[in-house]
Amino acid sequence: MPEDQRDAAPASERPASAGAGHIEDAGGSRAAPASEDPTRSGGRLALSTAFFSFATGLSRVAGLVREIVAASFFGVSGAMSAFTIAFQVPNLVRALFADMALQGAFVPVFTDLLERGERREAFRVASSLFFLITLVLGGITALLVLAAPAVMSLVAPGFDDDPALRDLTVALSRILFPIVVLLGLSGLVVGMLNSFEHFSVPALAPLAWNLVIIGALVGLTPAFPEEDQIYAYAIGVLAGTVVQLLLPTPWLRGRGGRLTLTLDWRSPQVRRVLALMLPVTITLGLINFSLLVNSFFGTLVSDQAPAAIDKAFRIYMLPQGIFSIAIATILFPTLSRLAARGALDDVRRTMANGVRQIGLLLIPSAAILAVLAEPITRLVYERGAFGAAATDLVSEAMFVWAFSLPFQGASLLYSRTFFSLQRPWTTTALAGGSLVVNAAVALALYRPLGISGVVLGTVVATIGLSLAQARFLGRDLDGVEARQTASAIVRVLAGAAALALVAFLAWRVLDEALGRSLAAQVASVGAGIVAGLAVYTGVVFALRVPEARQIARLVAERLPRRR
Known part of the structure; x- marks a missing residue:
């Protein structure tokens, strides 16, 4: 059913409450109880x-x-x-x-x-x-x-x-x-x-x-x-x-x-x-x-x-x-x-x-x-x-x-x-x-x-x-949850530092090689961003940032259902 039609169902047919992260438009998943594991609710x-x-x-x-x-x-x-x-x-x-x-x-x-x-x-x-x-x-x-x-x-x-x-x-x-x-x-x-x-x-x-x-x-x-x-x-x-x-x-x-x-x-x-x-x-x-x-x-x-x-x-x-x-x-x-x-x-x-x-x-x-x-x-x-x-x-x-x-x-x-x-x-x-x-x-x-x-x-x-x-x-x-948040942020900052270095170097090399035409700018800036994000992703997973692992776990759980 198209999402717009699904969402137009009478309100009385919907659950009266929702837990963290529930979104009706995202596929109709039911709300988690308020006491649910925060890792899963974070996912x-x-x-x-x-x-x-x-x-x-x-x-x-x-x-x-x-x-x-x-x-x-x-x-x-x-x-x-x-x-x-x-x-x-x-x-x-x-x-x-x-x-x-x-x-x-x-x-x-x-x-x-x-x-x-x-x-x-x-x-x-x-x-x-x-x-x-x-x-x-x-x-x-x-x-x-x-x-x-x-x-x-x-x-x-x-x-x-x-x-x-x-x-x-x-x-x-x-x-x-x-x-x-x-x-x-x-x-x-x-x-x-x-x-x-x-x-x-x-x-x-x-x-x-x-x-x-x-x-x-x-x-x-x-x-x-x-x-x-x-x-x-x-x-x-x-x-x-x-x-x-x-x-x-x-x-x-x-x-x-x-x-x-x-x-x-x-x-x-x-x-x-x-x-x-x-x-x-x-x-x-x-x-x-x-x-x-x-x-x-x-x-x-x-x-x-x-x-x-x-x-x-x-x-x-x-x-x-x-x-x-x-x-x-x-x-x-x-x-x-x-x-x-x-x-x-x-x-x-x-x-x-x-x-x-x-x-x-x-x-x-x-x-x-x-x-x-x-x-x-x-x-x-x-x-x-x-x-x-x-x-x-x-x-x-x-x-x-x-x-x-x-x-x-x-x-x-x-x-x-x-x-x-x-x-x-x-x-x-x-x-x-x-x-x-x-x-x-x-x-x-x-x-x-x-x-x-x-x-x-x-x-x-x-x-x-x-x-x-x-x-x-x-x-x-x-x-x-200051300690938990600080621990995650320190690891994210390490990944961001690696991202910044790689993104700048990749852009600089391609900018000098390709010039400043519109297509060249798209290529050099895009490549710098993609390269930096790839390194960032690798670092945050290597450092076991919990929120990154939440996303990976959720995707892994949902992929078999879509096959």
């Missing part, structure tokens, strides 16, 4: 993550293609920086009030109601929130459109000296602000589907978003005068966001309820979600505010700096999105369910295993981004308006970004763990401190180090935040 996490990562990977590759197309049209020009700033403001508002913030507060409550068999009440809560999102975020969007000149001057002070660039930023922001309400509604729909452990279609919705934008860039950009072509990008983002909302909505059918435009202020569960949203909103907003901090100081470095930092961040987010966001997304409903049962030991085991999986995947990714920053940037972006000077700027930022990659992944899962425990205020305070560190380091270093100094502020803040989160979660969960 299921690996399998579930593989399915979700594949879907997310398609979206990220499409996003990279989108960036390549945009870079070929706009490079790191002032117009591209204007778009970057204009997009980041509604994106920050989205983080504060819309999809991820809403999911962080909504999923634990919705999952708790499902766990107790109160499906109709769960849908009543969701319907009330649907109405509130439409009303409140619609009002915020209208206010932002009216106040766009003041908002843009606040976040991009460096543009005040260039009235044309400032006006362009304002105009683009007015096109983009409506995505706030659309993403809020989309976040609710995705949160509901994730609570039912349906991940595939929500993971593919961003693919559709990217494809619509690519279509707009290719189809609409030539239709505008040269000085106005950046408007095609903004129109594409708005159209893609509409599609992103509409695509997953039909999969709510057959779940035992339906969304209606009703508002039940008396529901204690609605009030509970709203109460949780305050700290969750502040936490995610503070974390995402670091991007605006980068843009703020970037405008003080040069007109090209904000766009260059953003281009580097897009590549940085490729492994982040494929691996750590996949793990955190899959585990969040499970962590919420275990927390609702009071099974804190299982919460700790599930979280710690997820952190080790993130380290296994993101530490080698960081090594690749660091040692191959320049050739990867050249391969991905350098064409059209994006020249060698832009490659230097972006690769400089990406090299620095790389050192925070595994810490950012761990922090994402730690935040979801706090949310699942419905104890978000601790991570809120930590995120506030992280933002202060970010701004302080960037302020101290942007003059002497330029782009590197700006990005270094985020790197230092991210590392500090993840370590602080782990310490405070250890108090709540009676530990975070």
